[in-house]
Amino acid sequence: MGREQSSATPKGPRRHTPPAEATRNLRLAADFHAAYPPELTGDGVLVPGPFGLKLERYALQGGRPPRSIRSLMAHKRTFEPGVQVMQQGDAGGVAYIIEQGWTFSSSVLRNGSRQILDVQVPGDVAGLQSLPVPTAANDVTAITKVHAFEIQLDAVMDAISSDADLAAFIFWLAARQNDVASVRIIDIGRRTSVERVAHFILELATRLRLAGIGTDSGFPCPLTQYLLGDALGLTSVHVNRVLRDLRTSGLAHHQRGWISLLNASELSAVAGFSSAYLRGTGTGCTDAM
Structure with a gap:
């Protein structure tokens, strides 16, 4: 942990498997071009x-x-x-x-x-x-x-x-x-590694949707496994293992600057996620989206 990853920045659209809008949103993550009117x-x-x-x-x-x-x-x-x-x-x-x-x-x-x-x-x-x-x-x-x-x-x-x-x-x-800081303490202190990664993915998805970025099926994410590990108190090796498990379970897929939400409702159940704390209407500790 603590390794700087300046190379994490997407250089531009890449070939990968997310939906067609992924290329546009990946570019927005790296260099947002006022795609939304004032x-x-x-x-x-x-x-x-x-x-x-x-x-x-x-x-x-x-x-x-x-x-x-x-x-x-x-x-x-x-x-x-x-x-x-x-x-x-x-x-x-x-x-x-x-x-x-x-x-x-x-x-x-x-x-x-x-x-x-x-x-x-x-x-x-x-x-x-x-x-x-x-x-x-x-x-x-x-x-x-x-x-x-x-x-x-x-x-x-x-x-x-x-x-x-x-x-x-x-x-x-x-x-x-x-x-957000309070929920991160709960993530690191009380959630399993799978739960905290799943919760963080859903948190990012919600925050980006509130900012007008991303789709129901996924969102741009320039975070490397090193950065995810430093955010969640895990090693990059452990993050890699959890992401692989989420992919093979058909829940989420992190690939080349894009996170696909393969089964958001089941992922939410695994994480015990609620978006209320991000919307300013409650806590993040229930199973409701």
């Missing part, structure tokens, strides 16, 4: 792509989209695969709204082993926990080429002074991230 929230806030869908979901749950959010998305940055977007111990007060690509947040121990704390997909906010503190709490590394909006604490505080809805929205974002 979302106009109820308050007239124009926000592009997956992050706009997140604002829309927040509004559907009773929140008022902050009028100032678009003004914070003025500084766009690009990071190549394998580049550290943030480094633990560096100056904090910054976070990144992921517009295109995938990142992961992690912590490296003194012995060199690495624990991946979460994976960020388009529409997520990387480094949110480092925004209000003087030093970055964790590393954030680009898995694919990433385009992100950099937001600074000073700008956020200025915006909140005239837009209290922004503070409420940030609290909501932090709560959703905490829900």
Whole structure:
């Protein structure tokens, strides 16, 4: 564990067995090209792509989209695969709204082993926990080429002074991230290796669908077996064995940057998966999809 895999980035469409839309979605995973029109929230806030869908979901749950959010998305940055977007111990007060690509947040121990704390997909906010503190709490590394909006604490505080809805929205974002972190603790602490891999696959599928990416039959996934192992507390050899078992059982197939959901309902039963914690409506510890 802890091995960096910058070569994990898909170079482009490859020959493989997923459905016809797999090639398009695999490209979206590595270099999302605003395939979705800007979302106009109820308050007239124009926000592009997956992050706009997140604002829309927040509004559907009773929140008022902050009028100032678009003004914070003025500084766009690009990071190549394998580049550290943030480094633990560096100056904090910054976070990144992921517009295109995938990142992961992690912590490296003194012995060199690495624990991946979460994976960020388009529409997520990387480094949110480092925004209000003087030093970055964790590393954030680009898995694919990433385009992100950099937001600074000073700008956020200025915006909140005239837009209290922004503070409420940030609290909501932090709560959703905490829900994911809580379920990951359950994964590593109480689920078997098969259950935790199955649960993580279904979590990624749901998060991507909420971001407007993927299909009912599968989704793009540039995570290597090394990265999956570091996220789930398993060796890459063990991950390989579990993925093989899921494939031979007709549940899921991970191949060349694509995960096929061969039998999502049975996979959900194996994992004890519920998408409620990702939708902000409950926990992730039941058998319902």
